[in-house]
Amino acid sequence: MRGLFLLLTILATTCYSYTAQGQAPGYLGKKLFLNIDCDVAPNFSSLRSQMSLTRRLGLKPAIQLGYTVGTQTAITFRVSGTNYIYPLYNNYNTDNGSSPDLPYGEDLTNPDYRTFRKPLSANLYTSVMQYDFTVQFYDGSFIAPAGAYFELLMGLSVINTNFLDIDNKRLMIYSDLTNNKLLSPRIGMAHMRNMIVFDRLLLRYGYEFGFDFMGMWAFTAFSTNVASSFTNKNFLRYEGAMHNTAYTFFNFRVGIGIIN
Amino acid sequence: MIKHTKYLLAFFISLSTLAGAQVSTHLECHGKIPAEFTTPSQEKAKIAIANDSILHDKFSLSRRQQREFFVQSSYAIDRLLKSGKVLFNDSISMYVNSVLDEILKNDKNLRQELRLYVVKSPYVNAFATGNGIIFINIGLLAQLENEAQLAFILCHEIAHYTNKHSLDGFKEQIEIEKGKGDYRAQSVEDKLLSQSNFSKMQELDADETGFNRYLKTGYAPLEADEVFFVLKFAHLPFDEIEFENNFIANKYYPLKDDVLLSELTPVSFDDEDDKYSTHPNISTRRMQLAPVLNANKKDGKEYLVSETQFKKLQKKARYEMTSLFLSSQRYASALYNAFLLEKIYPGNAENEIFKTEAMIGLSEYKNAYELDEVCTYYQDLEGQSQQLNHIVLRLTSLDMNIYAVYNAFAGLKKFENNKYLKKLCINAMVNLIADHNVNLFDFKKMVETPVDSTEDATEVKDEPKNKYDKLKSEATLKESKPYIFAFSEYIEDPLFVKLFQRATKRNLKKTEYLKLAQKDRDTSLNLQKIIMTQPYYIKVTNKSEEGFLIEKSEQAMLQVLDLLPEMAEATAVNLDMMTPLLMESDDVERFNDYSTIKEWLIETAYKDTLNIPSSHQPEIEAIMEKYGTRYVGYTSFFTLKHRKANQIIRSTILGGVMALATQVPATGVPFLLYGIARPSTTTYCLFSVYDMETNQKIKTFFYEYQMSDRKFVIKSTLFNSIFKLKKK
Incomplete structure (x- = not known):
């Protein structure tokens, strides 16, 4: 993570020093912009975010810092995060003495539900932080950062999955904290429109498609029975990653920002 | 290097400027700018609506239509007023206004309502607006023969205003477009015909009302009839004089037979088809006025204000029209006008300038193979100007350039102190050198003076003695370079040589400059x-x-x-x-x-x-x-x-097809979203x-x-x- 920040800092500094000399105009000569977005995700995976207003519509706040490197190009760094709960369809609770390290299995007598060999907590709690480096290409003749643009994203999702014991209102944290994290490379693309009012305020809207690779790999693992060799813990981590992929696959973005 | 480039650029630019001591002959406005030139259209429309000044029968139109009328007419008029083409308080406008004063000397109120402006346009036209502005084009003034004809034109336009033709036309157009009343269920062609008929009716009405007013003035009634001839032959230049070939060529390099048109198309007196025209044909108009004219064959004057001023106006208008032809790249028309000007008003430096500018324009367009943009095809013309257009069309690009240089220098010789002509001459020479890669040594003086310009100028009397004499003989030289004696008249003139050398140098600079200019563009x-x-x-x-x-x-x-x-x-x-x-x-x-x-x-x-x-x-x-x-x-x-609705429907159909084709409904969603989101x-x-x-x-x-x-x-x-x- 530290390496990523270092890389981004070097990249941003290089771009700044290069373009400051190059006199890239930007909108009215303004080059730096900061946005606060709220991504609204239609829920494709029956996940429920703690930040959501409804079960079917998840929210993902984001902050994005950008710099125009050319008349119609800008680079940005974007951090977004959310969390959500995934029900495991079991009525068991943690007091039953289940263990996450036991092998994972499915109840063959009831194929509609995935159950654990030993009863376990009822819900998954997954929190996600996404760190994206993006490049914005402005449409037609728009001058960055005003107007419509196409954005390419490349970054990392840090997926942290835990149990949530709803009955006891407790978040169960694994003892081995480092192992319940998954780092997933991700790519994405967005199409957005920035409107500028009073020459400083930036209003924007658009949509984004994102792909978390870990979720896709997990999905492949589940669908090819590789999951049978998982432990409960692995199962839960990959289950979280898989649902995260579905959750962040498509977002509507709205946001406000300032340019300077 | 950058420094060097800058100096080179500055040097060439300073050389290439065409400014000279020529005094501008273009017409200019004087005095105070009338408020209607500086006020935005919407303000004018607001004032007009508030005053209801011209909408006397406003109840026949809805509120929205009234507003629409004012806005549309204000905007259209304003585009012209602010185009820079409309003159005020210049000598022509002053005179034309004094004729209007004369016509309306007994109707002061009407005179106060009207404003009369001259428009810098070569087209033969005049028109009146609903808010009391009469516009008359330079092209029409250049064609009129006397003040009485101008007076009739003005009377006709006054009638358009007093009979509220502008507003009636607007109302009628709405009814035709909406298919109301008599226009119910009309086809598009019928609608066009209805509009044309209504417009023609208004023109005849304006002729009649205008003529009645004209009869009350002291102008000769028969001149009103003459105006119709002016309008009938408005497509011809302001005079019909047989074109003389030596206007552009010379005896050392005469025009070849194949560039001359043996027979010209005579001017047609037939009536034009006015089926879809806004104006009736001339015979109809004359016939309508004939009874009134016959009943009023009284004496009248051709001039009431001033004959001298009219002649001045006519001359200025003709010069201005030629200038307008030049600025609108109608170079062939400008060249024929220059010929007419030289015949009617000889010995004027402006004639030479017009001629040279037109010839440079034609030669450059010819060099660029785009002559059809600036020269009407000769078969589309009739009358004397047809010959010139044929010559221009048939001449080779090189010949056109040579004649441009020859005429530019001939003009300069007539007016040696005219610096502008000198610059034009260099300009013509640069084009010749640049586009045809010739230099001063490609031209020679013809030793033998031809007896007659129509005879072969290359006839050699002495037999060449040896091989080199044979090679250097005029006949041989002329065979290899037919244009070699084109500048015989001036080739030994020190000024010609000096200007040609200067043009050669400038051409080298020009090449350099063009590279720089391209770099500059980037x-x-x-x-x-x-x-x-x-x-x-x-x-x-x-x-x-x-x-x-x-x-x-x-x-x-x-x-x-x-x-x-x-x-x-x-x-x-x-x-x-x-x-x-x-x-x-x-x-x-x-x-x-x-x-x-x-x-x-x-x-x-x-x-x-x-x-x-x-x-x-x-x-x-x-x-x-x-x-x-x-x-x-x-x-x-x-x-x-x-x-937007069409866009969404299109996207929905596309999405539906996609969903059906793939059997997955979700695949249609992106298409629908695109239709909605697309601006x-x-x-x-x-x-x-x-x-x-x-x-x-x-x-x-x-x-x-x-x-x-x-x-x-x-x-x-x-x-x-x-x-x-x-x-x-």
Whole structure:
């Protein structure tokens, strides 16, 4: 993570020093912009975010810092995060003495539900932080950062999955904290429109498609029975990653920002 | 290297300027600028609606239609008033107004309601607006033979105003378009026919009412009938004189037989088909007035105000018309006019200038294989000018250039002190050298003087003695280079040699300059100051019947007018906004400059990169010096609003097809989303910069936005354009 920040800092500094000399105009000569977005995700995976207003519509706040490197190009760094709960369809609770390290299995007598060999907590709690480096290409003749643009994203999702014991209102944290994290490379693309009012305020809207690779790999693992060799813990981590992929696959973005 | 480039550029530019000591002969406005030239259309419409000044029968139109009428008419008139083509308080306008005073000397109230302006347009036309403005074109004034004819034209136009034809026409058009009353269930063709018939009816009404008024003046009634002949043959030049070949050629290099038309198409006296025309044909008009005319064959005068002034007006109008032909690149017409001017008003330097400018224009267009753009095909013409157009068409590009040089220098010899002619001469020589790769040694003086110009000028009397004499003999030389003796008359003239040498040097510089100019186009101008003309703004929608959104267009244009100086200030560029909308009544000098710049811009835009002098070059030189910049900018915006519903329906159908094809309903969703999200407005902007020094467009920025013309879009466009010009 530290390496990523270092890389981004070097990249941003290089771009700044290069373009400051190059006199890239930007909108009215303004080059730096900061946005606060709220991504609204239609829920494709029956996940429920703690930040959501409804079960079917998840929210993902984001902050994005950008710099125009050319008349119609800008680079940005974007951090977004959310969390959500995934029900495991079991009525068991943690007091039953289940263990996450036991092998994972499915109840063959009831194929509609995935159950654990030993009863376990009822819900998954997954929190996600996404760190994206993006490049914005402005449409037609728009001058960055005003107007419509196409954005390419490349970054990392840090997926942290835990149990949530709803009955006891407790978040169960694994003892081995480092192992319940998954780092997933991700790519994405967005199409957005920035409107500028009073020459400083930036209003924007658009949509984004994102792909978390870990979720896709997990999905492949589940669908090819590789999951049978998982432990409960692995199962839960990959289950979280898989649902995260579905959750962040498509977002509507709205946001406000300032340019300077 | 950069330093060197700059000096080279400056040096060439200083050489290439065409300014001279020529005194401008273009017509200019004087006195105070009338308020209607400086007021925005929407303000005028508001005032007109508040006053209801011309809408006497307003109850026949709905409130919306009344407003529409005022807005539409105000906008259309304003476009002309602010085009820089309309003259006021100049000598021609003053005289024409005095004729109007004479006609309405017994109707002071009506006189006060009317304003009469002369329009710098070569087309034979006059028209009256609903709010009491009469416009009369230079082209018509150049064709009229006496003051009485002018008076009848004015009476006709007054009748259009007093009979409220403008408003009636508007009302009728609405009924025709909506298919009301007699126009129910008409086809498109029938509608056109109905409009044409109504317009013709109005013209006949104006003829009749106008003639009745005309009879009350002291002008000769028969002259009214003569006006119809003027109008019938308005497509011909202002005179019919047989074209003389030696007007462009000379005895050492005469025109070849194949370039001459053996038989000219005679001028047709047949009536034209007026089925879809706005005006009835001349016979119909004459026939209508014949009974009244026969009943009133009283004596009258051809002149009541002043014959001398009319003759002056006629002459000025003819010169101005020729100039207008030049600025609109109608070079063949300008050349024939120059021929007529030389015949009617001989010994005038202007004639030589017009002739030279026209020949340079023709030769350059010929070099670029685009002659058809500036010369009407001879078979589409009739009368004497047909010969000239045929010659121009048939001449080779090289011959055209040679004749341009010959005539330019011949003109200079007649008026040796005319610096402008000298510069034109060099210009013609540069074109000859650059486009045909010839030099001074390609031309020789013919030793043997031909007995007769029609005979073969190359006849050699002495037999050559040896091989070299044979090679150097005139006959041999002429066979290899037919044009070799074209400049026999001047080839030993020290001035000719000096100018040719100068042109040769300049051609070398020109090549260098063109490279630099190309480089300059690719980089920025380091712009410090620029003159911007009034922006042009059009907003169109296909969402409603309205189509062209006149009021919104003007509002948007005014917004651009405000933003331009603001954006220039933000980029530290000194911007001089040149528009009548920002002028005070005392700014007549500035108005004339605006007018010149507008005409020059149009002329330059058409010429593209051809090396043709501007007919406004001397005035443009003065403007450059006065405003301290060589750059003129022009910006135009166009927004088009589409029908969103159609777009969504199209996307839904596409999405449906996709969903059916893949059996997965979700695959149709992106198409539907695209249809909804896709903007329904497109905005285009063009920002062009012209160089007054080189007479060329040097920068063009084109912008296209899939978005409505929001303020930030306009600001961004203007800022970016000016920034790019300013950037070092």
